[in-house]
Every structure is written in structure tokens, then in C-alpha cells.
Amino acid sequence: EQIEKGGYDHFMLKEIYEQPSAILDTFRGRLLSNEAIIKMAGVEDNMKKFLAADRIIIVACGTSWHAGLVAEYIFEDLARIPVEVEYASEFRYRNPVITEKDIVIAISQSGETADTLAAIKLAKSKGAFVFGVCNVVGSTIARETDAGAYTHAGPEIGVASTKAFTTQITVLTLIALRLARAKGTMSSSEFRQHLIELETIPSKVEEALKSDAYVQTVAEIYKDSKNCLYLGRGYNFPVALEGALKLKEISYIHAEGYPAAEMKHGPIALIDEQMPVFVIATKMGHYEKVVSNIQEIKSRKGKIIGIVTKGDKSVKELADHVIEVPETLECLTPLLTTIPLQLLSYHIAVMLDKNVDQPRNLAKSVTVE
Ligand code: AGP
Numbered sequence: 001e002q003i004e005k006g007g008y009d010h011f012m013l014k015e016i017y018e019q020p021s022a023i024l025d026t027f028r029g030r031l032l033s034n035e036a037i038i039k040m041a042g043v044e045d046n047m048k049k050f051l052a053a054d055r056i057i058i059v060a061c062g063t064s065w066h067a068g069l070v071a072e073y074i075f076e077d078l079a080r081i082p083v084e085v086e087y088a089s090e091f092r093y094r095n096p097v098i099t100e101k102d103i104v105i106a107i108s109q110s111g112e113t114a115d116t117l118a119a120i121k122l123a124k125s126k127g128a129f130v131f132g133v134c135n136v137v138g139s140t141i142a143r144e145t146d147a148g149a150y151t152h153a154g155p156e157i158g159v160a161s162t163k164a165f166t167t168q169i170t171v172l173t174l175i176a177l178r179l180a181r182a183k184g185t186m187s188s189s190e191f192r193q194h195l196i197e198l199e200t201i202p203s204k205v206e207e208a209l210k211s212d213a214y215v216q217t218v219a220e221i222y223k224d225s226k227n228c229l230y231l232g233r234g235y236n237f238p239v240a241l242e243g244a245l246k247l248k249e250i251s252y253i254h255a256e257g258y259p260a261a262e263m264k265h266g267p268i269a270l271i272d273e274q275m276p277v278f279v280i281a282t283k284m285g286h287y288e289k290v291v292s293n294i295q296e297i298k299s300r301k302g303k304i305i306g307i308v309t310k311g312d313k314s315v316k317e318l319a320d321h322v323i324e325v326p327e328t329l330e331c332l333t334p335l336l337t338t339i340p341l342q343l344l345s346y347h348i349a350v351m352l353d354k355n356v357d358q359p360r361n362l363a364k365s366v367t368v369e
Helices: 011-017 019-027 047-052 062-079 114-125 140-144 163-183 188-209 212-222 234-251 260-265 287-299 314-318 334-351
Strands: 055-060 083-087 102-108 129-134 147-150 227-232 254-259 276-281 303-309 321-325
Touching: 011 019, 011 334, 019 163, 019 188, 047 163, 055 062, 055 114, 062 083, 062 102, 062 163, 062 234, 102 114, 102 163, 114 129, 114 140, 129 140, 129 163, 147 163, 163 188, 163 334, 188 321, 188 334, 212 303, 212 321, 212 334, 227 234, 227 260, 227 287, 234 254, 234 276, 234 334, 254 260, 260 287, 276 287, 276 334, 287 303, 287 314, 303 314, 303 334, 321 334
Parallel strands: 055 083, 055 102, 102 129, 129 147, 227 254, 227 276, 276 303, 303 321
Antiparallel strands: none
């Protein structure tokens, strides 16, 4: 097992550090920026269906559901296709309206999650075309779907999903970009710009990983917190949810993710000097609005940890700590902002002496409902 961990103390840390190469593997052979094309057989072969679809319904559980939420923003923003994101466990039991003109995208690292599989079977029985985004090659979901795209993240052993999440987002971004081009919702120069930027993501993830030492310092300060709040807006709202899930899973600290503007509709009541609030406040997208949310937290004496774009000034003035990530296009920021949040949960769990790779009560794949 020590050899499999490749010199890291835990699989989770190894998998966090594998993300630059995992993302590269995800777009290997698919993203051809020189020729300005995206090639994905599962999409190409079914292009007519994708273009005729009234909407896309994404079904998934847990972290994969969070990747689905990011995809909702990307598909609607870039390809102008209406998207609904559903917990597979809710979808399968609520008599959903599904037609032959719907495309269902099922996202699953393991490809074995019982609820996601049941949702796929239901969608197929109603005549929808079902596309799978899985990591495990030959898994049940990969076999049960009509077509699909693998994430090629390599084996993920840690129960807390890390590289599966970022590679799922990568695959879904590629699909959204391909459809945007086919639908003409994006100009060829915008498309090319996105491809070029996407190609820089592995090295930018590498750079984001360099915050590790500082993240450890932050972890040390907040490791004894009883509650934490994670806030983000737009593309980074799902990242806030994912950050909170990671902390809950492996450190057993109660954490909640929220869209930053929803704070004033309830969670703001929780804020006092004991409450660390992790706020994703990248320069791209709703920056000024997030800064004003930060001011609201500060005036209630909450501790603010900002995840900011490199060189940020406004948040730095207000926050107790800032963790920088490189600048990128707004739709790609989740691939970077998620990195320090993964590291933070990891270090807190290690400091609290928890079983990082196999947290209590959790299984890597949930094959029962
Ligand atoms: C993530 O850290 C969790 N362990 C869990 O939420 C997981 O993402 C969920 O069970 C879905 O699994 P899947 O992607 O294999 O379907």
C-alpha cells in the first residue's frame, strides 16, 4: 500500500496532487487547440440528438452532483441549452416529466452508484437518450448508458472524491464547448480562446497546489472549529458546496455551502467570531457583489478566508486570510478554486487524526439505495 501511495501519506493527498496530470489525461486526444477542434466520439456520433434536445437533465449523487451543478452553468452560459440538475435519488422516485427530446447526462466516478443507475434506467424507459460521464472503465453505468465519455482520471482510492471532480468538470466543459461551437452560440475566436485557456489549466492547478504550505497554516488556525460556512456565487457556488462536503466527510466538522447572496436569508444568523467563512471571491464573475457579502460577514465579526485571484487587493483588505489561485476564464475557475479547499479539508482531517482515506460510515461507492 505504501508503494501505491507513491510517497504520499494518504491516497487523498496523492490524488489531489495528481490533478494536473489527470486533467491532461482527460483532454488528451480530445482537445486539439492547434486545429481549434474538440473531438469526442460519444458526442460526435450523437450530435444530431444533442442539437435537437429540448433540455439536458443531469443526474448524479454527492460530489458528482456538484460537478453537474458546475456543468449547468457552463452548458447554459456557453451552449445556451437549458439544464436541470437532479439528485438521482430524488429524480428516480418523483415521477419526473421526461420525453424522447431530453438528454440525460449521468455523472458517476465509480459507475456503480445505485441511485444513479436507477435514474438512468428510468430515463431510458421514457425514451430519453442517456449519456454517461464515468471514471471506471467498463463499470455498470458506463455499460448501461447509450453513449458516454470517460474522465480518465485513473483510480481514485480515497473515499473523498478529488481528481474525479475536476476531471468530470473538464469532460463536461469539453462537451459544452463542442456543443457551443456546433450550435453557433460561440464565435470561433471565443472558442479558440477557451481551448487555449483550457490547455493552461494543468499548469495553473500545479500553481494552485503551491498554496499547500499556507493552507496548512490556515488549517491549523481553524481545525477546532465546530461549524464552517462556505460561500460562492455563479460558477463557484457549487465549489462552495463541494468544499463543505469535503470538510464534513473527512474531518466530521459541520460545514455548509451556500450561494453567497442567500446568506442574508438565514445563515447570516450563525455568524459570530467563532465562525470561519470560506468565501470564493475570484476576480471573474460577481466579484463586487462577493466583496459586499464579505463586508456583511466582517461587520458581524466572522472570520473570513478568501479564495482569491492572484494579485487581489480588495478582499485582502477585508479578509483574515487569503489563498490565491491563478487567473483564468470565469467558467474555468472551479478547476482552480476547488484545489485549496481540498487541501484544507485534508490537512484539518490529518491534524484531527481522522481516517482520511476511509472516513467513518462512508463507502467509496454506494451500491445500495
Ligand atoms: C465524494 O467525496 C463522496 N465520497 C460521494 O459524495 C460520491 O461523490 C458519491 O457517492 C457519488 O459517487 P459516484 O461518483 O461514484 O457515483
